[in-house]
Amino acid sequence: MFDEIPVEVGLVHEGERIRRKDMHLEMGGPDVKEKFELVQVRSPEEVQDGAIRVLGPDLGEMKEGGSYPLGILIEISGTKLEENLEGVVERRIHEYSNYIQGLMHLNQRYDIWIRLSKKSFKKGFTSLQLLGKVLIELFKSELPIIERMQVTFLTDAEAIKKPYAMALSTYEARDARARGLTDEEVDSFYGCALCQSFAPTHVCVITPQRYANCGAISWFDGKAAASIDPEGPIFTIAKGSCLDPVKGEYAGVNENACKKSLGEVERIWLYSAFGYPHTSCGCFEGIAFYIPEVEGFGIVHRGFQGLTVNGLPFSTMADSTAGGRQVDGFHGISLEYMRSPKFLIADGGYESIVWLPADIKDKLKPYIPSQIFGSIATEQDAADLDGLRSFLLSREHPVVTRWSEATVNSDAGTLPVLSGGDLPLVTHGVRIILKNARIYADRVIIEPLKKEKQV
Numbered sequence: 001m002f003d004e005i006p007v008e009v010g011l012v013h014e015g016e017r018i019r020r021k022d023m024h025l026e027m028g029g030p031d032v033k034e035k036f037e038l039v040q041v042r043s044p045e046e047v048q049d050g051a052i053r054v055l056g057p058d059l060g061e062m063k064e065g066g067s068y069p070l071g072i073l074i075e076i077s078g079t080k081l082e083e084n085l086e087g088v089v090e091r092r093i094h095e096y097s098n099y100i101q102g103l104m105h106l107n108q109r110y111d112i113w114i115r116l117s118k119k120s121f122k123k124g125f126t127s128l129q130l131l132g133k134v135l136i137e138l139f140k141s142e143l144p145i146i147e148r149m150q151v152t153f154l155t156d157a158e159a160i161k162k163p164y165a166m167a168l169s170t171y172e173a174r175d176a177r178a179r180g181l182t183d184e185e186v187d188s189f190y191g192c193a194l195c196q197s198f199a200p201t202h203v204c205v206i207t208p209q210r211y212a213n214c215g216a217i218s219w220f221d222g223k224a225a226a227s228i229d230p231e232g233p234i235f236t237i238a239k240g241s242c243l244d245p246v247k248g249e250y251a252g253v254n255e256n257a258c259k260k261s262l263g264e265v266e267r268i269w270l271y272s273a274f275g276y277p278h279t280s281c282g283c284f285e286g287i288a289f290y291i292p293e294v295e296g297f298g299i300v301h302r303g304f305q306g307l308t309v310n311g312l313p314f315s316t317m318a319d320s321t322a323g324g325r326q327v328d329g330f331h332g333i334s335l336e337y338m339r340s341p342k343f344l345i346a347d348g349g350y351e352s353i354v355w356l357p358a359d360i361k362d363k364l365k366p367y368i369p370s371q372i373f374g375s376i377a378t379e380q381d382a383a384d385l386d387g388l389r390s391f392l393l394s395r396e397h398p399v400v401t402r403w404s405e406a407t408v409n410s411d412a413g414t415l416p417v418l419s420g421g422d423l424p425l426v427t428h429g430v431r432i433i434l435k436n437a438r439i440y441a442d443r444v445i446i447e448p449l450k451k452e453k454q455v
Ligand code: SF4
Pocket: 091, 192, 193, 194, 195, 196, 202, 203, 204, 212, 213, 214, 215, 216, 217, 281, 283, 284
């Protein structure tokens, strides 16, 4: 099947990582703004079956060690193909590209990142035509409803601009289709195990109000995928009884998660980052990270360059979040989930969000309750935790009321009971040392207690 391809192609290569020192070049990724992959359903006469075009420099013409723009436009036709299958077909680009030895494909949509290894380049993988051939072969053999397919690669920095803008508006239109439906209104959710090659215990639970972590598969996409390929990686989850409507716990979800994770994940709370949170593979668009110092969440997305307010970059937090585990307070999410009324609702929803990159805050403005919008800091308001604390206080963010605090009672010469989160400290008639305390007009704000508890 792949006689013309100079490297191996097969499932065995999925999950292969290519480190910078082993890479010949990369396309997309954090150093490149314009990158995308998009599948579009067309009429048969618009698709020249098997055609592969490269608009811009090909792999052999690119400099070793360089980063290049990349657009992958796949146009398909077939009598049973509908527009609502585009997202699901598109997500398979990730899977099939990763079958190629020495080629690593990460992320999705406007976030793609491809690396080619030095070894595979030396073996002759020197043209995107080869990637196109593999994709056409795999798509047409695995999804026979695709009758005709053509692939266009865009690598020219100018030529990619217009299609890139078109791709962004297509993603937005797709996401908008799924808004408005609630989790209570449907009988079934959908599960996706596509990322198990990287995170073996991970299953995405896709509901109308909890979009897939990668931000590429909506509930409608899941429904369409499960109907055309019921044995495939996207499957139906009968909701079963609702065990907790606030946390979002369903008997059918627990049962499926347990089965698909081989017993590793027994329960899932869909709308919480604590307790039994949804697992995170590695494809999440963003991370909700708990900041104990202020008892709220920061959010960072993959495209954010630099350090977040807790001093860590996205990449470091991604390592703590990924792998298909349930990690309290490090939670992989999609940006579309942030538009949902169920977004982290069990943890306080937007009333618990304290920090967001400015571009995301701006993008999500219509979905953030107006009374909280001005109280959420961005990198322009707070660069570190001291700055964040001051900002939240000055804006009277709701989390401030959760902070451990005590009114100083100078007459009694004592401090009343301190409370808040995991910081119990009782003082009745005894002297207390409050390290790093900050005294404001009517309250004492206490830094999280480490070893300094001393009575
Ligand atoms: S992130 Fe989730 S929905 Fe997206 S491909 Fe991976 S498993 Fe599927």
